[in-house]
Amino acid sequence: MTIKAIRGRQPDAVIQFSVFTANRMGRLHDLIALLASKSVHVLAMTVSDMTDTAIIRLVVDDPQSARSLLQDHGFAFAECQLLVVEIDSATQLPDLLAAFLEAEVNINYMYCFIPHPQGKSILAVNMEDNEVGERVLTRHSFRVLRQSDISR
Numbered sequence: 001m002t003i004k005a006i007r008g009r010q011p012d013a014v015i016q017f018s019v020f021t022a023n024r025m026g027r028l029h030d031l032i033a034l035l036a037s038k039s040v041h042v043l044a045m046t047v048s049d050m051t052d053t054a055i056i057r058l059v060v061d062d063p064q065s066a067r068s069l070l071q072d073h074g075f076a077f078a079e080c081q082l083l084v085v086e087i088d089s090a091t092q093l094p095d096l097l098a099a100f101l102e103a104e105v106n107i108n109y110m111y112c113f114i115p116h117p118q119g120k121s122i123l124a125v126n127m128e129d130n131e132v133g134e135r136v137l138t139r140h141s142f143r144v145l146r147q148s149d150i151s152r
Helices: 027-037 063-072 090-103 130-139
Strands: 014-022 042-049 053-060 076-087 107-112 121-127 143-145
Touching: 014 027, 014 063, 014 121, 027 042, 027 053, 027 063, 042 107, 053 063, 063 076, 076 090, 076 130, 090 121, 090 130, 121 130, 130 143
Parallel strands: none
Antiparallel strands: 014 053, 014 076, 042 053, 076 121, 076 143, 107 121
């Protein structure tokens, strides 16, 4: 009897920090300045604001340092793993979304990275099942990135 192993996500999946903070002037600046003071570079970011609070979602090049800084400076935060995919251009976006539709996985949200190495765009995707999403993207010849691909 042959047993076939299914390859799971690599241990260095891309980490997203969701920072929960008061929605007040200067708070985003304070957070980014704190990270920059220790040479932690923000690679992707999105901000969701409500009346009194905000959620700042970040991907950084040094998650360990970011985690320590957030803890040491009293920022409330949560972490999760993201599926991060490289696409050649915006023209590939319909193909990417078609692949997710084929796999019948729900996308919770997505946002773009700031750097565009070698003319390629990078998308951060939060979805209900990263493993299924990664398998379908790999099957459709998309490059899925790891933390080590985007870190220093």
